[in-house]
Structures are given as C-alpha cells and as structure tokens.
Amino acid sequence: MNKREVLLKGTNVTKVFGHGKKKTIAVSEVDFAFHRGEIISIVGESGSGKTTLAKMMMGLLKETSGNIEYLGKPRQLKTYAQRKAYWKDIQAIFQDPFSSFNIFHKVEKLLKDCIKLQGLKLSKKEQFEKMKEACSFVNLKFEELYNKYPFELSGGQMQRLMIARIFMLHPKILIADEPTSMIDACSRSTILDMLLKLRDENQMTIIFITHDVGLAYYVSDTLYIMEKGKIVESGPAEEIIISPRHLYTKQLISDVPKIHEEWNLA
Numbered sequence: 001m002n003k004r005e006v007l008l009k010g011t012n013v014t015k016v017f018g019h020g021k022k023k024t025i026a027v028s029e030v031d032f033a034f035h036r037g038e039i040i041s042i043v044g045e046s047g048s049g050k051t052t053l054a055k056m057m058m059g060l061l062k063e064t065s066g067n068i069e070y071l072g073k074p075r076q077l078k079t080y081a082q083r084k085a086y087w088k089d090i091q092a093i094f095q096d097p098f099s100s101f102n103i104f105h106k107v108e109k110l111l112k113d114c115i116k117l118q119g120l121k122l123s124k125k126e127q128f129e130k131m132k133e134a135c136s137f138v139n140l141k142f143e144e145l146y147n148k149y150p151f152e153l154s155g156g157q158m159q160r161l162m163i164a165r166i167f168m169l170h171p172k173i174l175i176a177d178e179p180t181s182m183i184d185a186c187s188r189s190t191i192l193d194m195l196l197k198l199r200d201e202n203q204m205t206i207i208f209i210t211h212d213v214g215l216a217y218y219v220s221d222t223l224y225i226m227e228k229g230k231i232v233e234s235g236p237a238e239e240i241i242i243s244p245r246h247l248y249t250k251q252l253i254s255d256v257p258k259i260h261e262e263w264n265l266a
C-alpha cells in the first residue's frame with residue numbers, strides 16, 4: 001500500500017453563498033491534497049469556512065467553482081449510485097451528533113444499517129456479534145443501549161456511537177468536525193485515541209476540523225490553517241508550530257500560551 005497515495009485533492013475550491021449585498025465568500029480558492037493514512041487538521045476560528053469546506057469534501061454542498069478529485073479522477077456525484085459509492089469511502093462526524101442520525105431509529109437499527117450499507121449478508125448471530133464488537137471498541141455496552149433512541153443517550157455516548165458506526169463502515173476517509181466539542185476533557189482524549197486507533201488499524205485518512213491549534217498539533221501529521229475562507233498556511237504540523245510563517249498562525253499559537261510547554265517545544 002502506497003502511503004503517499006493522494007486520495008482527495010482539491011484545486012481552487014470556492015463556495016459563495018447568496019448574491020449581491022448578501023454575498024458571503026465562505027471558502028475561497030482552497031487547494032488541498034490528502035494522502036492515505038494521513039491525519040490532517042484544518043484549524044481556524046469560528047466562521048472561517050471549515051464546515052463549508054468539509055461539506056464540499058463530503059459532496060453535501062456543491063462547490064461554486066474549482067475541482068475536487070478522488071483517487072486521481074474528477075469526482076462524479078451526479079447519480080445516486082455514484083454518490084452511494086463515494087459515501088461508502090468517505091464518512092463524516094459533524095458538530096451536532098443529532099444531525100448525523102435518524103433520531104426515529106433505535107441504536108440497534110442505526111448499527112444494523114451499517115451492515116446493510118456494506119452489502120454484507122450476515123446471520124442474526126453474526127450481526128449481533130458485529131454490533132457488539134463495534135460497541136465494545138468505543139466502550140459502550142450494546143446490551144444496554146440497543147433498545148434506546150439517540151435522544152436517550154448522553155452527548156458522549158452519542159459521539160461514541162458515531163465512532164462505532166465508523167468502525168463498522170471503515171471508510172477510507174473520515175472527516176471529524178469538532179468531534180470533541182460536546183464532551184469533557186477525559187472522554188475527549190479517549191475519543192481521540194479511538195480515532196487514532198482506527199487510523200492505525202485501517203490506514204484511514206482522518207481530517208479533523210477544530211479551533212484548537214494545540215489539539216491539532218497533538219493529533220495531526222499535517223496542518224491547514226484557515227482564515228476568512230482561505231488556507232493561509234499548510235504543511236507538517238511540527239514545522240508550522242515551531243516556525244509559523246503567517247501572522248494569523250502566529251496569533252493562533254500565541255492564544256494557546258502553554259503550547260510550547262505542553263508539547264515540549266520550549
């Protein structure tokens with residue numbers, strides 16, 4: 001397996017919302033190239049365009065201009081079959097877990113749907129084993145949760161359930177938009193560890209989207225720094241933290257006063 005293989009590549013990707021006076025350029029001429037098994041963080045403050053960019057990567061929003069290539073070919077999402085095939089390979093965890101689930105489905109159905117999505121034909125017992133395994137990967141007990149609706153779970157349980165689904169679907173690319181915002185610091189590091197384990201076991205490419213440059217440095221190989229719709233700086237995480245070139249990156253880093261001590265860069 002070629003680790004430097006480019007999975008997802010964007011050139012001049014732009015998204016404009018609205019017209020005339022109400023026009024917002026949410027994402028402006030962004031270039032990116034994400035490799036197999038790479039962990040990337042897109043860092044920027046609120047409103048900088050991170051979620052809009054993520055939605056275009058997912059194919060949930062159409063870019064106003066620019067190109068996105070998947071596995072070296074222009075991405076095709078016109079037909080249902082093309083979208084279904086693409087979404088088998090690229091999955092996302094969004095800020096609000098409720099938006100990722102059908103809230104009228106119980107946990108058991110949410111997990112069974114992953115087996116269905118993969119087109120696997122399994123016996124009842126095999127399905128049960130698979131769902132149980134996915135739950136135990138994220139420290140949830142299937143027996144306690146299978147009969148519950150998403151709104152009966154805590155924020156942390158819901159986010160772990162989302163990761164259990166990712167474990168079952170094992171996509172090539174996972175986009176995690178502020179996956180840790182709803183939970184306390186302790187479960188936060190557990191969730192991050194689970195995601196890193198998924199990368200190590202499956203060579204998954206993970207794209208983290210966050211405000212937190214310290215966290216981004218901790219988890220990623222590569223950083224993309226986003227300001228007002230533009231990527232102002234990108235490159236290996238360590239290089240950027242040790243010698244940021246752009247003023248905005250310097251500001252982001254100085255907003256985290258302890259980053260140099262915490263990550264032993266003093």
Ligand SMILES: Nc1ncnc2c1ncn2[C@@H]1O[C@H](COP(=O)(O)OP(=O)(O)OP(=O)(O)O)[C@@H](O)[C@H]1O
Pocket residue numbers: 017018024025026044045046047048049050051052053211
């Ligand atoms: N559907 C939409 N219609 C109009 N404007 C939008 C829409 N979605 C986002 N925007 C605007 O685009 C800009 C970027 O928004 P986006 O949600 O991508 O930012 P973000 O970096 O994810 O912010 P946060 O960190 O707060 O989640 C903002 O100015 C926002 O108001």
Ligand SMILES: [Mg+2]
Pocket residue numbers: 050051052095177
């Ligand atoms: Mg966002």
